Amino acid sequence: MGLRDAWIRLVSQLVPHDERAEWVREWRAELTVSGQGMAHAWGAVSDAWYLRTEGWTMDGMARDIRTAVRGLIRRPFFTALAGITLAVGIGANTAIFSVVDGVLLNPLPFPHSERLVSYNHEAPGLGINVPLIPHSEASYLYYSEHARSIEALTVFTETNVNLVGDGDPQRISAMYATHEYFTVLQRQPLVGRAFVEGDDVHGAEPVVILSEGLWQRRYGRDPSVLGQLLDIDGVMRRVVGVMPSGVSILSEEAWLAMQIDRTAAEAGSFSYIGAARLAEGATVEMADTEMHELLLRFAESSPDQFPEGALEEAGLDSDVKLLKEVFVEDIRPVLWVLLGTVGIVLLVACANVANLFLVRAEGRMREQAVRTAMGASRADMVRQYLTESVTLAAGAGLLGLALGSSGVRGLLTMVPAELPQALDIGIDGSVLLFTAVISLVSGLLFGVVPTLGYGRRDLSLELKDGNRSSTGGRSQLRARSVLVVAQVALALVLLVGSGLMLRSFHALRSVDPGFDTEGLLSFQVGLPSAEYGSPERTIDFHRQLEERLAAIPGAELVGAINGLPLTGAKSASPMEPADRPFGEDELAPIVEHRRVTPGYFATMSIPIVEGRSLEWSDQATEFLGVVVSQALARALWPGESPIGRGIRRAGGEQAWEIVGVAGDVRFDGIEDDPLPMLYEPLVRGTAEAPDLATSMDVVVKLSGDPLAAVQPAREAVRSIDPRIPIILPRTVESIVSDSMQATSFTVLLLGIAAGIALLLGTVGIYGVIAYVVSRRTAEIGVRMALGAPASLVLRRVVGQGAVLIGIGLGVGLIGSWALSRALASLLYGVTATDPLTFAGTAVILATVSLAATYLPARRAARIDPVEALRTE
Amino acid sequence: MGTVRMTQVTALVMRAVAAGHVYGFDVMEACALPSGTAYPALRRLEKAGLLRSSWEDADEAHALGRPARRTYHLTREGRTAMPQVEAKLAEARRLLGDLPGAPTGEA
Structure with missing residues (x-):
């Protein structure tokens, strides 16, 4: 009832x-x-x-819209101001939403992508900052054979290779993958075939599949490329197929069949990322549970790789999740924060436009009074207002859509994540719907404000009295005061957010990465392993390169490493002291190891704190010396000198002697603690089976502009071997700033948003106070005529604004306190409720908004009583 | 007062009222239409002057232990429109087969 x-x-x-x-x-x-x-x-x-x-007929609606459009055209300044304000808000929302939609909401563009999973491990106990622990050859073979909840498992690794053939040698991004790769993705080749079973078996003919882009660019879509042999990193590979565009999940342009020796699969090095397709009816949880069981059995079956207790200590466990998660989990918080931010900007814009509408409603009171007198109902008037505001919002929505779609393109160049190219980001149906809805909602939102309290007012007074109805003024004033409070509060939320990000950015900038970036140029060279297969040739190349680069005017020092800090390069193994092997229940630390030339440390200004650096004379297979970082020395020999001690791969045979200790360097990210590092010479292994570094990042320290040395550096490489290109020349400074891109991107966008909110908020406050002053001109005139000093008038008017600003700041501080947690995962070196940031931004906002009230207040204080009374 | 385009729904409602169903919910049930369809049809027909509505006497209703209900009746225009109603229904019957809400016996 x-x-x-x-x-x-x-x-x-x-x-x-x-x-x-x-x-x-x-x-x-x-x-x-x-x-x-x-x-x-x-x-x-x-x-x-x-x-x-x-009563709503199409006729009536068309008439209303016509009237609204006419009304808007009659006031071009008002219409342009309101329309542009809104269009900026709507455009920003459209741009961010299309990225959110494309990245977070749309599935990966593969058939049944809800069954595509990342099939890897996690090891939270290792305390290293990696998103996942991938596969070894052995673990891949084990899971492939035993897992029932997945249809197929593939492992792959992205790499850069030299493509040599007719024309210039070219460095391209390629994917080494097992034969199931395209089965898992369920994509068919454009021409030729995909990988087949057997392509990835040790000893099979090496094959390559090209991407459509590469096929087009380099071979002009010539089908006769099928069956040809291409020289890729010195290995002749037969082209067997071409994959259509949209298959690349990173930015790879070719797929090379990875070959695994099934009788001697390597178990210790986890370096291949796994992806799988769930079996029909299987869920992510089922696959994860099964993988967990399989991992335990796999560990039991290879005790040399997994000492007892190691699993527990490392927390090594299965990690099956939707493949898409791997791409989007880092950028997700950034995108949601940005969407929230532009949402607030739109609210502030709506508040401003509502303010403009209020001013306008005021100017139209007589018109409304006449219409009421002629029988228009309150509902008619409200409908007319709303038609006008929604028409304006629709126009602003169209403009915003145009702004937004060009904004998306700019945004995508700045997005701080490696997004799969396959993701389709742009204006699509759902983005159009989103823009339409926010336009409509904002139209209703600001359109309804001037109609509040409408009709309760005695409009006949307006007719009699001209523009002086004080009752009408009061309800208008209340609405505008609420708007000011809302604007101040929203602006503060954005200012606090951008303040927190700015402080994080500053904290990151002041972190010492462990090396000096000044004057450093870096580029990559890759040596084709077929021709540079011997230690002598590799070393010879790098010695010559060093000499020639050092001869470039301004060059001071030259060095090289296979994977510079902060570039995301990964190559790690568990290590242990040779004189004190780890017991069964101990877990060896995972150590990043790099090959370096002797000049590397000096060029990067990484101090050698003990012992010596590596020398050219050390670059030989028989030399067993290495340099360790301080963090590694501390981890293995706390409180002792590691010089002269032996270090080896956990469970391995061969030990290396430590000849020096280098300063710590932040390798993973500027915000992450330095990793334990091991620096080896270019050459390892035995004279019969040398293990050589092929792809190196060369660094040159210059006294002048590093980028001016790119051309001479290219010539230096060419003079040694014309077939070797130099890849990705850039300053080391830019590598460091790129690594902070997620933060700087958020800082930039939040800063822009906060700036817009501050500007709009200030304009809003100014408008309200100016309005108050204009309504009270006569009253102030009388007071002054009766002897009130100008300073008192000034104080009272500013005081009125200060009350509103104070309330707005209070609401804003509470709102910021509640909302800033959303930023927590993006912050570094500052807490989400940092009092200094809160207080500082509140002071800034208070100052700016008080200044906005001061201008009209000063005008009030200068009112000439005689003039004021004459206008009455 | 206005005009109304005779549709199957309005025709069904007209016939139900002509057959003596005077309450909104009775009309709805007689036509086997959802309330959200029957009511707007009643409103349209009333506005067009084919139906008129009035309220029962509150005291009499209370005596029967229920609230007073709104009743709908044909106006003179409504009665003259009945052949149109039947024509519409006949056409619908020809296209769709038997329709619900036909008068059952003399009401």
Whole structure:
């Protein structure tokens, strides 16, 4: 009974006022008599809606829109100001939403992508900052054979290779993958074939599949490329197929069949990322549970790789999740924060436009009074206002869509994550719908404000009295005051957010990465392993390169490493002291190891704190010396000198002697603690089976502009071997700033948003205070004529603004305190509720907004009483 | 007062009222239409002057232990429109087969 009554009362709000009482009476009676509870109660909504919209004919609506458009055109300044304000807000939302939609909401563009999973491990106990622990050859083979909840498992690794052939040698991004790769993704080749079983077996003919882009660019879509042999990193590979564009999940342009020796699969090095397709009916949880069981059995079956207790200590466990998660988990918080931010900007924009509409409504009071006198109802007037605001919002929405779609392109160049190219980001149906909805909602939002309290006012007074109705003024003033409070509060939320990000950015900038970036140029060279297969040739190349680069004017020092800090390069193994092997229940630390040339440490200004650096004379297979970082020395020999001690791969045979200790360097990210590092010479292994570094990052320290040395560096490389390109020349400074891109991107966008909010908020405050002053000109004039000093008038007017600003700041501080947690994961070196940031931004906002009230207040204080009274 | 385009729904409602169903919910049940369809049809027909509504005497209703209900009747225009109603229904019957809400016996 109670529910039914409440329902009818609620729905009756839709029914036009003069019919409401009877409507409620009839529905109550019918529902009571029918005794069927809520069964027919839904129909009341249709009935009420019918009554509400009865008078809304297409004709009427077209007429309303025509009137609205005419009204808007008549006031071009107002229309342009309001329209542009809104369009900026809507455009920003459209741009960010299309990225959110493309990245977070849309599935990966592969058939049944809800069954594509990342199939890897996690090891939270290792305390290293890696998103996942990938596969070794052995673990891949084990899971492939035993897992039942997945249809197929593939492992792959992205790499850069030299493509040599007709024309210039080219460095391209390629994917080494097992034969199931395209089965898992369910993509068919454009021409030729995909990988087949056997392509990835040790000893099979090496094959390559090209991407459509590469096929187009380098071979002009010539189908005869199929079957040809290409020299890729010195290995001749046969082209067997071409994959259509949209298959690349990173930015790879070719796929090379990875070959695994099934009789001697390597177990210790986890370096291949696994992806799988779930079996029909299997869930992510099922696959994860099964993988967990398989991991335990796999560990039991290879005790040399997994000492007892190691699993528990490292927390090594299965990690199956949707493949898409791997790409989007880092950027997700950034995108949601940005969407929230632009949402707030739109609210501030709406508040400003509502303010403009209020001013306008004021100017139209006489017109409204005349219309009322001629029989227009309150509903007619409200409808006219809303038609006008929604028409304006629709126009602003179109403009915003144009701004947004060009904004997306700019945004994508700045997005701080490696997004799969396959993701389709742009304006699509759901983005259009989103833009339409936010335009409509903002139109209603700011359109409804001037109509509040409307009709309760005695409009006949307006006719008699011109523009001086004080009652009307008061309700308008209240609405505008609320708007000011809202604007100040919203602006503060954005200012606090950007303040926190700015402080994080500053904290990151002041972190010492462990090396000096000044004057450093870096580029990559890759040596084709076929021709540079011997230690002598590799070393010879790098010695020559060093000499020639050092001869470039301004060059001071030259060095090289296979994977510079902060570039995301990864190559790690567990290590242990040779004189004190780890017991069964101990876990060896995972150590990043790099090959370096002797000049590397000096060039990067990484101090050698003990012992010596590596020398050219150390670059030989028989030399067993290495340099360790301080963090590694501390981890293995706490409190002792490691010089002269032996270190080896956990469970390995061969030990290396430590000849020096280098300063710690932040390798993973500027915000992450330095990793334990091991620096080896270019050459390792034995004279019969040398293990050589092929791809190196060369660094050159220059006294002048590093980028000016790119061309001479290219010539230096060419003079040694014309087939070797130099890749990705850039300053080391830019590598460091790129690594902070997620932060700087958020800082930039939040800063822009906060700036817009501050500007709009200030304009809003100024408008309200100016309005108050103009309404009270006469009153102030009288007061001054009666002897009130100008300073008192000034104080009172500023005081009135200060009250509003104070309330706004209070609300804003509470809002910021509640919302800044959303930023927590993006912050570094500052807490989400940092009091200094809160206080500082509040002071800035208070100062700016008080300045905005001061201008009209000063005008009030200069009112000439005689003039003021004359206008009365 | 206005005009109304005769549709199957309005025709069904007209016939139900002509057959003596005077309450909104009775009309709805007689036509086997959902309330959200029957009511707007009643409103349209009333506005067009084919139906008129009035309220029962509150005291009499209370004596029967229920609230007073709104009743709907044909106006003179409504009665003259009945051939149109039947034509519409005949056409619908020809296209769709038997329709619900036909008068059952003399009401």
